[in-house]
Amino acid sequence: MSSIQIKNLTKQFKVLNRHEGLKGSIQDLFSRDYKTVTAVDNISMTVEQGEIVGYLGPNGAGKSTTIKMMTGVLEPTSGEIIVGDVVPYRNRTKLAQEIGVVFGQRSQLWWALPLIESFRILKDIYRISDENYNAMMDFYRTQVDIEPLLHKPVRQMSLGQRTLSDILAAFLHDPKIVFLDEPTIGLDVSMKAKIRTLIHALNQEKNTTVILTTHDMGDVDALCRRIVIIDKGKMLYDNDIAHLKGFFGSYRTLKVRMDGDLQAHAEEIRKEVDFSVSADEEWISILVDEEKEKVLDVLGRLQHTHNIRDMQLEEISTEEIIKKIYEEGVE
Amino acid sequence: MNLKKYLTLTRAGIIESLQFRLSAFIMVIGNMLYLIVVYFLWKAIYASVGNEPINGMSFYDTLIYLVLATALSGFMEMYTVWEMGRNIQSGKIVLDLLRPMEYRKYLFWSYSGSFVTQFFFTFLPTFIVVAVLTHGAIPLGINLLYFVISVVMAVSINYSIDFIVGTICIYTESIWGINIMKQVVVMLLSGATVPLAFFPETLRKVVSCLPFQSIYNAPLTLLLNGDPDPAYVLQTLGIQLLWVVVMLLAGKLFWRVSLRRITVNGG
Amino acid sequence: MHRSIGFYLRIYGKILVQDIKSKMSYRSDFIISTIGMICTNIAGFVSFWILFQNFPSVDGWSYYEMLFLYGFSLVSLTPVQCLFDNNWSLRIYVYSGDFIKYCFRPINLFFYYQSEIFDIKGLGQLAFGIGTIVYAWAKLGLPVTVLMILKMIVFLITASLIMIALQNAAAATCFWIQNSFYVLDLVFRFKDYAKYPITIFSPVFRFIFTFLMPIAFIAYYPSLVILRPDEIPLLSWLSPVIGLVFFFLSYKFWMYGAMKYSGTGS
Incomplete structure (x- = not known):
């Protein structure tokens, strides 16, 4: 059974052309001077029950607008959308029973209350039966060390603990679909791993559909088989990551190390080769398309002009693929 | 591209000034409403006693007194308790203590700029409106000088009280509770809500022994008296001066004693 | 999906108890x-x-009658203080974008938002107000009958809706304008003027305080039903209806703003 169906979904906003000054702001109150902005442009996709989909795109691409339409907060301008078995914006309250939402940095829990009390209130709000509630709590106990968290007010928690709690709260009523908006933002490496493991386990156990928006490709690599990429409201890609990697199969990352200012070197290399070049504290990375030029030829050329001390060769990373798609699109 | 940077700043400035104007506008409406309510209330009160002066105050006297008391309270409210409470709770106070300036002075002068704006935007317009509304019932003579001197001392006493109350925040986390108590006590016992002349005899005697009456009652009675008896003026200003010194010392002492708590607890 | 009033009351009770518990921990x-x-x-x-x-009476209103009005206004201003205090934080949630987090629960948005905060301090005001009313009632020698008390309760509750409505509407302006704090603060100050009999004002302001900023319905008009049973104006009888209508309109306005906002804010 498919869990989300979207067909030719479009959302346009009317934005007021603002005037300045006191007179301008009074004008704005009565103004009909609008311009139309298309935030989501003719998107279609189907998500099956139990899938984890990475929903990616640069800031302002239209991700959160799509999520808002899927959660029923926003009405589409045109197109069809069915989540669970309802039309979201017509049945917002009914849909809310079937979904869970987590924002990485905005806790939805009661700030002053211990976590367990928040859970009990949610139990009432979502009308979770004692049986299901206890079963879920038992399952949580097998997954994370939840006891020390339960009696701690949310405001005294670290960001990681809070995110963990929010995820647990979002899955508490056993929703069919959970929307996770940048769940690992601002967390340290071990907490990120913990949260990815938890999401994976919940998805496996409950067959919950997960829509994950993130800028962290670690999340995508750990959780998603399928990714959807949008930019400027248009869908750029919708398929398996493996497929995408095959698509970029002829790409290799050549990493070289040399003495001196790496940024300056990278700048020089950029003039010499036809590929994208970037530098961090240790390595200069060159993304080579072997259909155009073999890696060894590139390396050979560079050896004449630079004193290379070390080198590595890697497959293209998800991060680089996404970057490439943002920059150039998929042909 | 540099030009864009400056234009952004200009834009921000315009929006900011616009916001300021809107808030100022709403504040003026609020003050006007207050004025209207006070006017009608006291008019009705005086009408019920045949428009005779009560306790030496005519209808106009009372009106001027109450409206200017409100304008003055805009002056006096420096949010000292809030500022101190927040700084103490967040630990930012430690940074302030490192400044090469006494904390109480630093706090006072960093707020003092708004005395100027408050004077021109709130006090002066209110003063003029009331003077016109009461057909020049405010005597314009030497009393204005006394009033100004008295207000300066009132600001000092009020600040000292605020500083002492703010210091209490070192001992408790309840900023809201402490501040509301202070506000209520000061407003009532200083004669800001009801002129002290209306207080029953015994209560007035008690209140006149406290520092609060020097904040509102002293300057406003000096202003309303166009032909003052020099002895009375001297006495009023003398008592104010006494309180200025006493509260200043009390505030300094209390702060010094309490500061040990911060340095011991590490803020 | 339909949820019964019992369901909402149960949830409110639960949040209330927890909230009070956590406040007590900061003793x-x-x-x-x-x-x-x-x-x-x-x-x-x-x-x-x-x-x-200093004055035996004001505009034909005796000390105890004025006291009654004063007590009435205290009681009818309690619900807005206790139950709707979260309106003060609304603009902060809206600017920071955090408001969206309230939009995903399967219960009424307005209820869910307001239920988050219960300001227990207001109960002191309630006790004080009731004490004042009882004292004035006794001193005025008003009869104590079931009907009178019933009237009193109905009129107090509906009167309280007026201030709630004013505050809801003022808070909801933050969905459109930036300086909503000043609007809210201005409206909040109205409550101080509710305790005076409207007859002291000139006709123009009587009109304003009755129809434009209906603060006369917070204490004056509903009190007349008890205080001056021989000459009750039509507006007094209408005050429960007016309270309900204003509350309903303000609720609709608040929800309209919330929906509009969540549809645009990023």
Whole structure:
């Protein structure tokens, strides 16, 4: 059974052309001077029950607008959308029973209350039966060390603990679909791993559909088989990551190390080769398309002009693929 | 591209000034409403006693007194308790203590700029409106000088009280509770809500022994008296001066004693 | 999906109990704030008392009648203080974008938002107000019948809706304008003017305070039903309806703003 169906979904906003000054702001109150902005442009996709989909795109691409339409907060301008078995914006309250939402940095829990009390209130709000509630709590106990968290007010928690709690709260009523908006933002490496493991386990156990928006490709690599990429409201890609990697199969990352200012070197290399070049504290990375030029030829050329001390060769990373798609699109 | 940077700043400035104007506008409406309510209330009160002066105050006297008391309270409210409470709770106070300036002075002068704006935007317009509304019932003579001197001392006493109350925040986390108590006590016992002349005899005697009456009652009675008896003026200003010194010392002492708590607890 | 009133009451009760528990854990703050609130009420009463030491009556209203109005306004202003205090934070949630987090629960958005905060300090005001009413009632020699008390309760509750409505509407302006704090603060100050009989004002302001900023319905008009049973104006009888209508309109306005906002904010 498919869990989300979207067909030719479009959302346009009317934005007021603002005037300045006191007179301008009074004008704005009565103004009909609008311009139309298309935030989501003719998107279609189907998500099956139990899938984890990475929903990616640069800031302002239209991700959160799509999520808002899927959660029923926003009405589409045109197109069809069915989540669970309802039309979201017509049945917002009914849909809310079937979904869970987590924002990485905005806790939805009661700030002053211990976590367990928040859970009990949610139990009432979502009308979770004692049986299901206890079963879920038992399952949580097998997954994370939840006891020390339960009696701690949310405001005294670290960001990681809070995110963990929010995820647990979002899955508490056993929703069919959970929307996770940048769940690992601002967390340290071990907490990120913990949260990815938890999401994976919940998805496996409950067959919950997960829509994950993130800028962290670690999340995508750990959780998603399928990714959807949008930019400027248009869908750029919708398929398996493996497929995408095959698509970029002829790409290799050549990493070289040399003495001196790496940024300056990278700048020089950029003039010499036809590929994208970037530098961090240790390595200069060159993304080579072997259909155009073999890696060894590139390396050979560079050896004449630079004193290379070390080198590595890697497959293209998800991060680089996404970057490439943002920059150039998929042909 | 540099030009864009400056234009952004200009834009921000315009929006900011616009916001300021809107808030100022709403504040003026609020003050006007207050004025209207006070006017009608006291008019009705005086009408019920045949428009005779009560306790030496005519209808106009009372009106001027109450409206200017409100304008003055805009002056006096420096949010000292809030500022101190927040700084103490967040630990930012430690940074302030490192400044090469006494904390109480630093706090006072960093707020003092708004005395100027408050004077021109709130006090002066209110003063003029009331003077016109009461057909020049405010005597314009030497009393204005006394009033100004008295207000300066009132600001000092009020600040000292605020500083002492703010210091209490070192001992408790309840900023809201402490501040509301202070506000209520000061407003009532200083004669800001009801002129002290209306207080029953015994209560007035008690209140006149406290520092609060020097904040509102002293300057406003000096202003309303166009032909003052020099002895009375001297006495009023003398008592104010006494309180200025006493509260200043009390505030300094209390702060010094309490500061040990911060340095011991590490803020 | 339809949810019954019982369902909402149960949830509110649960949040309330937890909220009070957590506030109690900051005991000194709780005690000092409560004392502060009591001080405010005592000071308000003392200035009232001082005033009437000098004047036997105002505009035909005796000391005890004025006291009754004063108590009435205190009680009818309690619900807005206790139950709708979260309106003060609304603009902060809206600017920071955090407001969206309230939009995903399967219960009424307005209820869910307001239920988050219960300001227990307001209960002191309630006790003080009731005490004042009872005292004035006894001194005025008003009859104590079931019907009178029933009337009193109905009129108090509906009167309280007026201030709630004004505050809802003022808070909801933050969905459109930036300086909504000043609007809210301005409206909040109205409550101080509710305790005076409207007859002291000139006809123009009587009109304004009755129809434009309906603060006369917070205490004056509903009190007449008890205080002056022989000459009750139509507006007094209408005040429960007006309270309900204003509350409903303000609720709709609030929800309209919330929906509009969540549809645009990023």
